[in-house]
Amino acid sequence: MTTPVPGRRLPGSASSTPVDTPPPDVPALLLRGVVKRFGTLTAVDGLDLEVPQGVVLGLLGPNGAGKSTTMKMLTAQSLADEGEIRILGHPIPAESKWARARMGVVPQHDNLDEELTVEQNLRMFSFLYRVPRARRKEAVARAMRLAQLGDRGDTLVDDLSGGMRRRLLIVRALLHRPELVLMDEPTVGLDPQVRQDLWGVISALRDEGVTVLMSTHYIEEAERLSDEVALMAKGAVVERGTPADLVAKYAGSTVEEYTPGDEGADVLERRVREHGFTTRRTGVTLSVLRAEELPDSLRDRLGTPHRRASTLEDVFVTLTGESVE
Amino acid sequence: MSIQHDRARDDARPEVHARPGRIEADAVIGVVAREWILYGQSWRATTFAAVVEPTLYLLCFGFGMGALIGTLAGFSYIDFLGTGIVAVSVMFQSMMPAVINTFIKRRFLHTYEGILAAPVDVRELVTGEALWLAMRSGVYGCVPLLVAVGFGLRPGPGMLLVPFIAFLAGFAFALFGIWISAVITSVRSMDYVFSGLFTPLFLVAGTFFPLTELPAWVQNAAMANPLYHAVELIRGSVFGGLGAGAALLHVGVLLGFIVLMWFLAGFQMRRRVVG
Ligand SMILES: Nc1ncnc2c1ncn2[C@@H]1O[C@H](COP(=O)(O)OP(=O)(O)OP(=O)(O)O)[C@@H](O)[C@H]1O
Numbered sequence: 001m002t003t004p005v006p007g008r009r010l011p012g013s014a015s016s017t018p019v020d021t022p023p024p025d026v027p028a029l030l031l032r033g034v035v036k037r038f039g040t041l042t043a044v045d046g047l048d049l050e051v052p053q054g055v056v057l058g059l060l061g062p063n064g065a066g067k068s069t070t071m072k073m074l075t076a077q078s079l080a081d082e083g084e085i086r087i088l089g090h091p092i093p094a095e096s097k098w099a100r101a102r103m104g105v106v107p108q109h110d111n112l113d114e115e116l117t118v119e120q121n122l123r124m125f126s127f128l129y130r131v132p133r134a135r136r137k138e139a140v141a142r143a144m145r146l147a148q149l150g151d152r153g154d155t156l157v158d159d160l161s162g163g164m165r166r167r168l169l170i171v172r173a174l175l176h177r178p179e180l181v182l183m184d185e186p187t188v189g190l191d192p193q194v195r196q197d198l199w200g201v202i203s204a205l206r207d208e209g210v211t212v213l214m215s216t217h218y219i220e221e222a223e224r225l226s227d228e229v230a231l232m233a234k235g236a237v238v239e240r241g242t243p244a245d246l247v248a249k250y251a252g253s254t255v256e257e258y259t260p261g262d263e264g265a266d267v268l269e270r271r272v273r274e275h276g277f278t279t280r281r282t283g284v285t286l287s288v289l290r291a292e293e294l295p296d297s298l299r300d301r302l303g304t305p306h307r308r309a310s311t312l313e314d315v316f317v318t319l320t321g322e323s324v325e
Numbered sequence: 326m327s328i329q330h331d332r333a334r335d336d337a338r339p340e341v342h343a344r345p346g347r348i349e350a351d352a353v354i355g356v357v358a359r360e361w362i363l364y365g366q367s368w369r370a371t372t373f374a375a376v377v378e379p380t381l382y383l384l385c386f387g388f389g390m391g392a393l394i395g396t397l398a399g400f401s402y403i404d405f406l407g408t409g410i411v412a413v414s415v416m417f418q419s420m421m422p423a424v425i426n427t428f429i430k431r432r433f434l435h436t437y438e439g440i441l442a443a444p445v446d447v448r449e450l451v452t453g454e455a456l457w458l459a460m461r462s463g464v465y466g467c468v469p470l471l472v473a474v475g476f477g478l479r480p481g482p483g484m485l486l487v488p489f490i491a492f493l494a495g496f497a498f499a500l501f502g503i504w505i506s507a508v509i510t511s512v513r514s515m516d517y518v519f520s521g522l523f524t525p526l527f528l529v530a531g532t533f534f535p536l537t538e539l540p541a542w543v544q545n546a547a548m549a550n551p552l553y554h555a556v557e558l559i560r561g562s563v564f565g566g567l568g569a570g571a572a573l574l575h576v577g578v579l580l581g582f583i584v585l586m587w588f589l590a591g592f593q594m595r596r597r598v599v600g
C-alpha cells in the first residue's frame with residue numbers, strides 16, 4: 001500500500017502534474033448564476049449551489065426541473081451559457097478533464113457498452129479512468145464484487161437484467177475511487193432489495209468522505225441518505241438544508257389530513273389558509289401542514305383529522321407545486 | 326453490495342492527472358482498448374472478409390479481365406490490380422467502419438456519452454478511433470498483397486513499406502469517415518455518402534484502371550483524392566520507379582489530408598456530443 005504524498009511527482013512521468021489534493025475548505029462543487037438555454041427554453045436558470053467536500057447532497061425536483069442538465073454541465077458534456085462552475089476549485093469547462101479524473105458519473109440513461117461483457121466494460125473504463133496498470137485487475141474484480149456480479153463477468157451487458165445493468169453502471173463510476181460522485185436517479189427501476197443495497201453503497205461512500213450529488217424522485221431516499229437536500233424547480237434551487245430543518249421550517253411536526261364533507265375541500269382550504277396555514281390537496285383530501293399550531297377553534301370547524309408526522313414530501317410539494325412518487 | 330474497506334481509498338486513484346489541452350496517451354489507449362477487446366471477439370469475421378474480398382476481386386478481375394487486357398500502363402494486369410486493391414481495401418477497412426460504427430456509437434449506443442464522462446476529450450476520442458482503424462488497415466492492407474503474390478505478383482523488398490502506407494492512408498480515411506459520421510444526422514443519409522462519395526473515390530483513383538484515359542478535369546479532380554496518392558505510393562514501393570520528389574508529394578498530400586480531417590472531425594464531433 002502506498003500513501004500519496006502531496007505534491008509528489010510520479011516516477012517515470014517527469015512531465016506529469018503533481019498529485020494535488022485541494023484544501024478541505026474548497027467546495028467540491030460550486031455553481032454560481034449558471035444558466036443553460038436550449039433555444040427559447042431556459043432549462044437552468046440562475047442556479048446557485050455549493051456542496052462542501054464529503055457531503056451527500058440530494059437534488060430533488062420535478063420532471064424537467066433541470067437536474068440532468070446540471071449534471072451534464074458538471075462533466076462539461078453540456079456547456080453553460082452563463083455563470084461559473086468549479087469542481088474542487090477548478091474551473092469548468094476549462095479544466096474539466098482534470099475534474100473528470102476525480103469524478104464518477106452515473107447517468108440517468110444507461111450508456112453501458114452493450115457489445116461488451118461486464119468484465120470488458122469495467123476493464124475499458126479502468127483504462128479511461130487511468131487506474132494504474134498494476135491495480136486494474138483488482139479494481140475490476142472489486143467493482144464486480146460490489147455490484148454482486150462476481151460470477152457474471154463474461155455475460156454480455158445486453159443479456160443482463162435491468163437491475164444488474166444499473167448496478168454495473170454504478171460500480172463503473174467507482175472504479176477509480178473518485179472523490180466526487182454524480183448520480184442521476186441511480187435507483188430508478190430497481191426492486192426494493194437492490195435499492196437498499198445501493199443505499200448501503202452510498203452510505204459507505206459517505207463514510208469514506210466521498211462527496212455525492214444525487215438526484216432522485218424518491219423522497220424517502222433523499223431523506224435517508226442525504227446530509228442535505230436541495231430542492232430544484234424551473235432550473236433553480238428554491239430551498240436547501242438538512243431534511244429535518246426543511247421539514248421543521250415548512251411543515252412543522254404534524255400534518256393533519258381532512259376529508260371534507262358536503263361543503264367541499266375548496267371551502268375548507270380557504271378557511272385554513274385565511275389563518276396563514278399551508279395546505280396541500282391529494283384528491284379530495286386536504287392536508288394542513290404545521291397542524292400542531294392550528295387553534296382549536298379552527299380545528300373544530302374542519303372535521304375529524306387524521307394525524308401524521310410531517311415529511312420532506314410535504315415540503316417538496318409545497319415548494320415545487322408538484323407531486324412525486 | 327457492500328464497500329470493502331480493505332484498502333486505502335487512494336490506492337486506485339488515477340495517478341497521471343488529466344491535463345487540459347494535451348492529447349494524452351492513456352486516454353487514446355483507453356479508446357483503442359475498447360476496439361481491441363471487441364476485435365478479440367470478431368477477428369475471425371474481420372479476417373475472413375479481409376482475405377475473401379480481395380481474393381474474389383483478384384480472381385474475377387484478374388482472370389476475367391486480365392486475360393483480355395494483358396498489360397496496362399506498363400504493368401501486367403494482375404500487378405496493376407493487386408496493388409490497386411490494397412489501397413481499396415484500406416479504404417473499405419477504415420472509412421466504412423469510421424462512418425457507420427462511429428455514427429452508431431454516437432447516436433444509438435451512447436458509447437461516447439460514457440467515454441466523455443471519463444477524463445477523455447473529444448480530440449482524444451477521435452484520435453483513438455482513427456488510430457485503431459489505421460492500425461487495422463496497416464495489417465489487413467497487406468492481405469490483398471499476399472493474395473496477389475499467390476496470383477503471380479512478383480514479391481520484392483519494397484513491399485515492406487506497404488503496411489506503413491496502409492496505416493497512413495487508413496488514418497486519413499478513418500478521420501475522413503469520422504468527420505462524415507459527425508456531419509450526417511441519420512442512417513438514411515449514409516446512402517448519399519456511399520453512392521455519392523465512396524464510389525467515385527474508389528473508382529477514380531487508378532485502382533482498377535489508369536486515370537490517363539479519363540477526361541482531363543477528372544484527372545485533375547483525382548489529385549485531391551487521397552486514395553489516388555495511396556495507390557501511387559503502394560505501386561511505387563512495390564515496383565519501384567517512384568522518384569523521391571513524387572513520393573514526398575504523395576506522402577505530403579496524405580499528411581495534409583490527415584491534419585485537415587483531424588481538425589474537422591474533432592470540431593464536428595464536438596458539436597455533436599457537447600450540448
Ligand atoms: N438537449 C436538449 N435539447 C433541448 N431541450 C433539452 C435538452 N436537454 C434538456 N432539455 C430540456 O431542459 C429541461 C430540463 O431537462 P432535464 O433533463 O435537466 O430535467 P430533469 O430535472 O433531469 O428531469 P427528469 O426528472 O425528468 O429527469 C427540460 O424541459 C428538457 O426538455
Ligand SMILES: [Mg+2]
Pocket residue numbers: 067068069108184
Ligand atoms: Mg433527469
